[in-house]
Amino acid sequence: MSGQNGHPGRAMTDSTTTTVAPPVTGSGRIGDSPLRPDGTLKVTGEFAYASDLWHDEMCWGVTLRSPHPHARIAGIDITEALTVPGVWAVLTADDVPGDNAFGLEHADQPVLASEFVRYEGEPVALVAADHPETARRAAKKIRVDYEVLPAVTDPRRAMDPDAPAVHRPGNLVRHLKLRRGEVDPVAPVVVSLDFEVGMQDQAFLGPESGLAVPAEDGGVDLYVATQWLHVDQRQICLALGMPTEKVRLTLSGVGGAFGGREDLSVHVHACLLALRTGKPVKMSYGREESFFGHVHRHPAVMHYEFGAETDGTLVYAKSDVLLDGGAYASSTNAVVGNAGTLGLGPYRIPNVAVDAYGVFTNNPPCGAMRGFGCVQAAFAHEALMDELADAVGVDRVEIRQRNGMREGDRNITGQIIDSAAPVAELLQIVRDLPMPPPLDPSDIRALPGAVGNTTHGEGVRRGIGYSVTYKNVGFSEGFDDYSTARVRLEMTGGEAVATVHTAAAEVGQGLITVEQQICRTELGVERVVVHPKNTSVGSGGSTSASRQTYVTGGAVKAACEAVRAAVLERASMGLGRPAADLRLDGEKIVGTSGEVLASLGEVLGDDAVEETVEWHHRPTHAIDPETGQGDAHVQFAFSAHRAVVDVDVELGLVKVVALDTAQDVGRAINPDAVLGQIHGGSAQGMGLALMEEIIVTDGHVRNPSFTDYLIPTILDMPPMQVKVLEYADPHAPYGVRGVGEPPTISSGPAVAAAVRDATKKPLRRVPIRPEHITGT
Amino acid sequence: MRVTTTVNGTEQSVDDVWPGESLLYVLRERMGLPGAKNACEQGECGSCTVYLDGEPVCACLVAAGQAIGREVVTVEGLADGERLHPVQEAFVECGAVQCGFCTPGLVVAAHDLLARVPSPSDLEIREALAGNLCRCTGYEKILDAVRLAATRQARP
Amino acid sequence: MDFLQPTTWAEALTLRAERPDALPIAGGTDVMVDLNFDRRRPGALLDLGRVAELREWGADDGRIRLGAGVPYARVIEDLGAQLPGLAMASRTVGSPQIRIRGTVGGNLGSASPAGDAHPPLLAAGAVVEIASAARGVRLVPAAEFYLGVKRNALEPDELIAAVLVPAAAGPQQFCKVGTRNAMVIAVSAFACALHPDRGAVGTGIGSAAPTPRRAPEAETFLAGELEAAGLWESRGELPETLAAAFGERVAAAASPIDDVRGSAAYRLHSLAVMARRAATWAWNDYRKAA
Missing domain, CATH: 3.30.390.50 (CO dehydrogenase flavoprotein, C-terminal domain)
Structure with a gap:
């Protein structure tokens, strides 16, 4: 692969369909793919997830939730519930000792509803009992007197001045206004369309769980599956009215997250019950409760318009995006930020008008999910780009390449893209990848409908779709985004051992492997122990926004450098040479010409060298409230997909036969884990395009189960060809670029485009259901 | 209710079982075997797959009493002491494990598949594992792992 | 909640008659979902899994008598030639794990309009064999067995013994x-x-x-x-x-x-x-x- 814009290019290929050999793991430094340190525990069933936690004398907590999307609570009677044998506590809003409010950006959500419930499933009361069934039975005996209120469940209606207010003063969470270039641009070719995106669920497999253990100092220790220990701790402390030193959190095994664990779930509830009963309390949601227990991806209603020259060169773009935030703010503000500032895609557009809105409704709260505002917008800008290509008679890939961003361009907020932006190259790569073999009707498992035996080839048309998208990495718009790492180096049993301690959540993505790789690389040691993740070290920031390898990786690197400097300083004193002339190489101190001067063991003796570093990424800035202009983001990550689908156009059933992708990751710290992120992220995007939707009618969730909320099975996912580019970002540690989210953003629009190509139907809403294709 | 069953070769008895409990609950909360996972409790994800009398089943859908006197093998019972079963080994080596919540169920399902079909085609693997949802991997590396395990098991 | 575990068919029918509050459970693939999701709390579970007769099938005068407890996996394995429609339907039931436990009898008992076994039973002209301790056996054509959404022709003291399906005379x-x-x-x-x-x-x-x-x-x-x-x-x-x-x-x-x-x-x-x-x-x- 040739370099782009002067960057040394490195391409890595993986074609997995014939792989039978295990990956080469190398020495476990960056660029290798060492085995996960938790892999053996996970395949033997010994890894302790939050729902596996157990404690002597433990009791079980359950939550009573509102059946109404909007109601006033006239009274709660817990008398009967308290009489159930085996019940230890029944709690309501009156039992919340601190602020009865939490929230990621605004503390607007009650720990337990007091006066109003604002969505179906809102927690109202808690029970602790010695068996979960006892607790469930007791919860059913709590009498809540609801006065049902009119619910606002259409986000468009929520914007009306006369709509009932979900919160005071009104239902608008954020209006992001972005204007750039001419006020009323004109263009010879204009295309405009409306789009809708349904509500997607993270559907992590490990339901929300935690164990709260009351401590002798009157505080509480909480073991919980989460994405960000310190933001949890801050909110729990406020609700409990306790100082941080009394509320200690430890990350337990996390069964996936994808944004759905950024907000609190069992956290405060389990602590309240533990403190009240004086016993350890475990709370563990079932699948149905999980659908009510976390925020979802915002559904979107969008209107887009592109104006272009007759050759397809964009003159202007306009978008109007409305995101349904549901009953509480969660991270709606930031999701609107992304849908607005990034929502026109990775294109050069001189004139822009964007209005992105987030509103309150009485629907389920929506917040973070992989792709965060970019996913919804991508369905719109990519479909409209195809429309424009067809209108001007230019090939669909070519029009994207023609308009694609390049390094040095300004994006729509006026920010200069100051590292690689290989839009055209990514598209070229996916276009040039081998196509899947033609339809083979001999095995129904390979056909749309599979063993459902709905076609033997009849009605099947093939379609191809392309998509290219981009996303910010890390937190934006002026947020002080950082991570903390503590690294300790010592000799144990004659061997150098590094211990790395961060609070950054491992949720399955492989951060712990990356932390080890960085320590090995920087310190030259083989053995690296990953300390349990807890709040006894500073914040690691959120495991979201594709940011941990960048930010916590940066922190670990910086802490290692500090440790190395301290070791060399010690060596310098002992050896009588300036530290600047010394290097740490393996477990040796060497001089300028590589001569070994001392062993690490000699320098350290029985001492440990430990350094803690708080590492911040480059500052970002708020955008101008009137124009939306500003350097809002720290880094951008680009990816492209090509989807090939076989569609039974008569029945509207789809089989994705290829989902191939190219992505620039800056530097693959762990190439195997990079592929894992790309495969899994692509599957989630495909799921939204074809099947995944929480169906909400009048504020009621109608499919809170894995029977009716469908995620892709292994028969739905095609083999993938993945090409990874490594154009180092000179501003990022090791040149890394966030990996996790881009594939979720570009895969769905490519699948939708391929289905449109096969069916020749407009299909402006995702997920595309069979009846949308058949028109019935 | 008392439930006595042979789990991973050892007979175990537990008392005071509520008859509405599933085998999954009994294994996880009463017998100290949390390997089988509780992801959906409706047979739609396969995370709780265990062997019951030699057949892979969803432990969440077996009533505790139905397991009385039966042979249960869980993911905890597949390794030979410290030595991983080839299927487990392949899952680790191929990167088929991310969050790992689906892994115990997939390992048991793949173990069963390879015991019945030593060299499955990709479509056979896909049909056999279609009852095991994974949200992290997109299944690519799971297929790799099953292929690798099949290759290794084929060697004498 | 009690757990009733008969080991013979006669015992099962007696328990069924004695305990109208009992919910029969075979493969558990429907019943346990209702229990796990707190949708049902019957007075007892009547486990039919130990009744050996229910797990048998046999050919009888051009008809296959399929015991109510025969799981889908065995229908797929054993009966693809005689009951191809039912075998094809069985292959689409849930997951492999579900097909090992779930039974055609259970599908009839639940009587969900979405049950996969029903259409091929109807097409083949199957007859449901129902039994009670008091009145013995009666036969109900599949087409008359389903009465409404999740309602069937069983009386409170009855259980499904088998389904009789004519062996396929054509495709x-x-x-x-x-x-x-x-x-x-x-x-x-x-x-x-x-x-x-x-x-x-x-x-x-x-x-x-x-x-x-x-x-x-x-x-x-x-x-x-x-x-x-x-x-x-x-x-x-x-x-x-x-x-x-x-x-x-x-x-x-x-x-x-x-x-x-x-x-x-x-x-x-x-x-x-x-x-x-x-x-x-x-x-x-x-x-x-x-």
Whole structure:
């Protein structure tokens, strides 16, 4: 692969369909793919997830939730519930000792509803009992007197001045206004369309769980599956009215997250019950409760318009995006930020008008999910780009390449893209990848409908779709985004051992492997122990926004450098040479010409060298409230997909036969884990395009189960060809670029485009259901 | 209710079982075997797959009493002491494990598949594992792992 | 909640009569979901898993007697030749794990309109064998067994002993639409069976009415047209227009609703398509078998 814009290019290929050999793991430094340190525990069933936690004398907590999307609570009677044998506590809003409010950006959500419930499933009361069934039975005996209120469940209606207010003063969470270039641009070719995106669920497999253990100092220790220990701790402390030193959190095994664990779930509830009963309390949601227990991806209603020259060169773009935030703010503000500032895609557009809105409704709260505002917008800008290509008679890939961003361009907020932006190259790569073999009707498992035996080839048309998208990495718009790492180096049993301690959540993505790789690389040691993740070290920031390898990786690197400097300083004193002339190489101190001067063991003796570093990424800035202009983001990550689908156009059933992708990751710290992120992220995007939707009618969730909320099975996912580019970002540690989210953003629009190509139907809403294709 | 069953070769008895409990609950909360996972409790994800009398089943859908006197093998019972079963080994080596919540169920399902079909085609693997949802991997590396395990098991 | 665990059929029937509050459980694939999701709390569970007779099947005078406790996996493995429609449907049930536990008897007991076994049983003309301690055995044709959404013809003291299914005398097909390519509940389903021995056509519709049901007019129509054109004997091609007209008549027999799984209009449309295709495939199989 040739370099782009002067960057040394490195391409890595993986074609997995014939792989039978295990990956080469190398020495476990960056660029290798060492085995996960938790892999053996996970395949033997010994890894302790939050729902596996157990404690002597433990009791079980359950939550009573509102059946109404909007109601006033006239009274709660817990008398009967308290009489159930085996019940230890029944709690309501009156039992919340601190602020009865939490929230990621605004503390607007009650720990337990007091006066109003604002969505179906809102927690109202808690029970602790010695068996979960006892607790469930007791919860059913709590009498809540609801006065049902009119619910606002259409986000468009929520914007009306006369709509009932979900919160005071009104239902608008954020209006992001972005204007750039001419006020009323004109263009010879204009295309405009409306789009809708349904509500997607993270559907992590490990339901929300935690164990709260009351401590002798009157505080509480909480073991919980989460994405960000310190933001949890801050909110729990406020609700409990306790100082941080009394509320200690430890990350337990996390069964996936994808944004759905950024907000609190069992956290405060389990602590309240533990403190009240004086016993350890475990709370563990079932699948149905999980659908009510976390925020979802915002559904979107969008209107887009592109104006272009007759050759397809964009003159202007306009978008109007409305995101349904549901009953509480969660991270709606930031999701609107992304849908607005990034929502026109990775294109050069001189004139822009964007209005992105987030509103309150009485629907389920929506917040973070992989792709965060970019996913919804991508369905719109990519479909409209195809429309424009067809209108001007230019090939669909070519029009994207023609308009694609390049390094040095300004994006729509006026920010200069100051590292690689290989839009055209990514598209070229996916276009040039081998196509899947033609339809083979001999095995129904390979056909749309599979063993459902709905076609033997009849009605099947093939379609191809392309998509290219981009996303910010890390937190934006002026947020002080950082991570903390503590690294300790010592000799144990004659061997150098590094211990790395961060609070950054491992949720399955492989951060712990990356932390080890960085320590090995920087310190030259083989053995690296990953300390349990807890709040006894500073914040690691959120495991979201594709940011941990960048930010916590940066922190670990910086802490290692500090440790190395301290070791060399010690060596310098002992050896009588300036530290600047010394290097740490393996477990040796060497001089300028590589001569070994001392062993690490000699320098350290029985001492440990430990350094803690708080590492911040480059500052970002708020955008101008009137124009939306500003350097809002720290880094951008680009990816492209090509989807090939076989569609039974008569029945509207789809089989994705290829989902191939190219992505620039800056530097693959762990190439195997990079592929894992790309495969899994692509599957989630495909799921939204074809099947995944929480169906909400009048504020009621109608499919809170894995029977009716469908995620892709292994028969739905095609083999993938993945090409990874490594154009180092000179501003990022090791040149890394966030990996996790881009594939979720570009895969769905490519699948939708391929289905449109096969069916020749407009299909402006995702997920595309069979009846949308058949028109019935 | 008392439930006595042979789990991973050892007979175990537990008392005071509520008859509405599933085998999954009994294994996880009463017998100290949390390997089988509780992801959906409706047979739609396969995370709780265990062997019951030699057949892979969803432990969440077996009533505790139905397991009385039966042979249960869980993911905890597949390794030979410290030595991983080839299927487990392949899952680790191929990167088929991310969050790992689906892994115990997939390992048991793949173990069963390879015991019945030593060299499955990709479509056979896909049909056999279609009852095991994974949200992290997109299944690519799971297929790799099953292929690798099949290759290794084929060697004498 | 009690746990009742009979080991003989007679004991099971006695317990059923004594405990009207007991919920029979076989493979558990429906019952345990209701328990886990806190939807049902019966006074007792009546576990039929230890009744050996229920797990047997045998051929008897051209009919297969399928014990109520035979799991789908065994139907697929053992009965693909005799009961091809039921075997095809069984292959679409849930996941491999579900097919190992779930039983045809359980499908009948739950009587969900979406149960996968129902359409092929209807198309084949199956009869449900019901028993009680007090009144012994009675036989109810499948078409009369389903009374409403999740309601069937069982009296409170009765259990399903077996289902009697005529061994296929001609080709059978089963099609099921779901919005995912595996492990999915039917949005709509259709089964057809050709009975060349008696010049008849059987049908079964799933997920498109309050109960599984046949499409009698479509059956009569297709059998009549085949007869009139002498196609049963000539084994000539099935005219496309005839297949399509059959499909329309199948759809006309349904009365579906809109729900989260699909729209009523889509269910009607998909039934027409599936019936057309299934009839064509079955007919082609019939031609090849000559």
